[in-house]
Amino acid sequence: MLALVLAVAAAPLVAGSPAQAAPTGLGADFEWGVATSGFQSEGSPPDSNWSRYVSSGKTHDPYGSGPDFRHRYREDIARAAALGVDVFRFSVEWARVQPTPDGWDEAEFAYYDEVIEEIRGHGMKPMITLDHWVYPGWIADRGGWADPDTPARWLTNAERVALRYAGAGADWITFNEPTVFVQKELTFGGISLPAAPLMLDRMVGAHRSIYDTIHRLDPDARVSSNVSYIPAAMGAVDSVFADRVRDKLDFLGLDYYYGVSLDNLTAAAAVTDAFYDIRPQPDGIYHAAMYYARKYPELPIYVVENGMPTDNGAPRPDGYTRSDHLRDHIYWLGRARADGADVIGYNYWSITDNYEWGTYRPRFGLYTVDTLTDPTLTRRPTDGVAAYRDLIAAGGVPVDYRPVMAPAFCSLVSPPQSCLSPTGS
Template sequence: MRTPSTLLGAAALLLCFVTCPATSGAEPLPDEFLWGVATSGFQSEGSSPDSNWARYAASGRTDDAIGDSVDFRHRYREDIARAADLGVDVFRFGIEWARVQPSPGSWDDTELRYYDDVVREITGRGMTPMITLDHWVYPGWVADKGGWANQATVDHWLEYARRVVPRYSGSGALWITINEPTVYLQKELTFGGVTAAQGPQMLDRLVEVHRRAYDLIHEYDPDARVSSNLSYIPAATDAVDAMFVDRVREKLDFLGVDYYYGLALDNVTAVNAITDDFYRIDPQPDGIYSALMRYTRKFPGLPLYVVENGMPTDNGQPRPDGYTRSDHLRDHIYWMERARQDGAPVIGYNYWSITDNYEWGTYRPRFGLYTVDALTDPTLTRRPTDAVATYRDIIVAGLPDSYVPARKPGFCSLVDLPTSCIDPP
C-alpha cells in the first residue's frame, strides 16, 4: 500500500516523470480482457423517426440538423466489418425506442428485424454485442405525453424493454440500460424536455427503470451482465454519484465508466465541457487512472468497464499542439493498465467511437476512429485515422515495454480529490 505523499513529493514525482530514465511499461492485458468500439442509435443511424431528439435537431436551436448522419442504418454491415478487422471483442450500439415503437401499442417489425440483423452481424463476426436500451432518445409520442416529467413514461419504457430484452437473450449481450443518466438530465434541461423543478423526478424515474430493467434482463437472461455507464465529472464525483449510481449499486453487474477529460492546477481547460467544446480541452490521460482507482476503493469487488473513451478534434483537423489520436489512445491505455496493476478490476475498454457521428447538435467534434464528412460528402466515405492501426496493434500486442506517455500528468490532479493530488500514481 502506498502512503500519502506531500504536495512537494507529488511535484517531485511529476518532475521525475520528465527527467528520470524511462522504466518498464505495463504488461499486456490478458486474453479475457474485452476490447471494444462504440456507437449509438440516433447519433449514427440517420433516417431518424419522430423523437425528442429529432425535434431538438430540427428546432433551429442546434448548430447542425441531423440529416442522414453517417447512415449506420444502411451501412451497419460495413462498420461492423471494420470493427471486426480491428480485432475487437465488443461492438456497442443502441436500439432506438422511437424506431421500434412509433406509436403507443404499435411495433415496427421491419425495424425490429433490422436490429436482429445488427446483432447477427456482430455475433457472426465473433464479437459480443453491448446493447444500450436508452441513449437519451424517446419517441415523439412519449414527448407529447410529457417525457420524463410524466410518471407513465416508466411503464411505457418498461413495455419497450419487455419487447426488446427477450428478443436478444441468449446472444451473450452486455446490457447498458441508461446511457450517462446525469448528462441525459442535463440535455433534457437544456432543450426543455423537463424543467428544473422536474429534474429530481426525472432522476427518480431513471433510477426506477434501471432497477426494474436489471431484474427484467436477468429474468430472461440470468447470465447476462447489466450496467449503466456514468459520465466521469472531475471534482464533482460525489455529487454526481449521489444522483444515480449510489442508488442502483446493488443492481450493477459491472460499473460502466466514461472518461474523457481531467482537471488539474495546470489544466483547467475542462471548463470548455460546459459549452460542449470538447475539442478545446487539453486531454489529461492520467486522470483515467484516478477515476478507476476511485471506484475500486468505493465499490470493492465490482468489475469496471471503460464504456467510452476518445478524443474529439475540431472538424477533423490536427490539434494545434500536435497531440494525435494515436497518442491519446496509447496514453489512456497506459494509465488504464497502471490502474489494473494497482488492483483496479477493469474488464473492458471501448473506444468512442467507431466513426464520427452527430454529437448532440453538431458534427464539428470528430471522435471517430474512422472520420466521415457528414455535411459535405454525399458518399459518407469512412476514412481511417492514424488510431486505426494503433488500436489494432494494441489489441494484438499491448503497449511496448518501453512506452512513456506522450502527455505528462497534470500537476496536482483534481480528478479524484484529494487522493489524485496528494498521492499521484
C-alpha cells in the same frame, strides 16, 4: 472554482513523462471494443425528442443524412472486427421500434436482428444500450420523463427488447450517462428544472426493474449503466444515480473523457461543448478507475466510452494525435489494473464520427466521415485505426512505453488522492 478555471492558463504538452514503465499487458481476459449509438449514427431518424430538437432549430447543425449506420452497419461492423475488438456497442432505439403507443415496427426490429447477427457473425459480443437519450415523439407529446406513465412505457419497450435478444450473449447498458441525459433534457427543453430530480428518481426505478427482468430472461447477461466521470464532482454525481443502483450493477460502466488539475483547467470548455478545446489528461483515467475501485470494490470496471475529439477533423494545435491519446490512456489503464483496479474492458468512442448532440464539429471517430459535405459518406481511417489494432494485438502498450502527455500536476480528478499520489505509488 470557475473563477480559478477562467484565470489560470493551461500548461503545454510535454513529450515523454516521468511515469513508470508500462505493465506487461492488460491480460488475455481483457475485453476491447468500440461504441456507437442510434440517433447519433443511424441516420433516417424516426420521430423523437431529438429529431424535434433538431427541427426546432435548437441545434448548431442540421442532422442531414447522419453517418447512415442504418444502411452501412455491415461495413462499419466489419471495420470494427478488422481491428480485432471483442465488443461492439450500439443502441436499440425505442423511437424506431415503437413509433406509436400501440404499434411496434417489426421491420425495424428485423434491422436490429441483422445488426446483432452481423456482430456475432464476426465473433464479437453485442453491448446493447436500451436508452441513449432518445425517446419517441409520442412520449415527448406526453411530457417526456416528466410524465408519470413514462417509466412503465419505457419498461414495456425495454422488456420487449430484452426478451427478443435474450441468449444473444450480450452485455446490457440500461441508461447512457443518466445525469448527462437529465442535463441535455434541461438544455433542450425536454423537462423543466423542477422535474429534474423526479426524472432521476424514475430512471433509478426503471433501471432497478429492468435489471431484474434481464436477469430473469437472460441469466448469464451482465447489466450496467455507464457514468460520465466529472472530475472532482463524482460524489455528488454518484449520489443521484450510481449509489442508488449499486446493488443492481454487474460492473461499473465508466465514461472518461477529460480531467482537471492545477496545470490543466481547459475542461472549462465542456460548458459550451467545445470538447476539442480541452487538453486531454490521460492519467485521469487511472485516478477515475482507482476512485471506483475504492468506492465499489465489489464491482469490476468497464470503460464503456473513451475518446478524443478533434475540431472538424483538423490536427490538434499541440500536435497530440488520436494514436497518442489511445496509447496514453491504455498505458494508464494498465497501471490502474496493476495497482489493483479490476478493469475488465475498454470501448473506444466511436467507430465513426457522428452527430454529437447538435453538431458534427467534434470528431471522435476512428474513421472520419464528412456528413454535411460528402454525399458518399466515405469512411476515412484516422491514425487511431492502426494504433488501436496494434494495442489490441499486443494486449496493451509495450513494456518500455512512456506516455506522450505528461502526468498532470496535482490532478483533481479524485482529490485528494489523485493530487497526493499522482503515480499511484
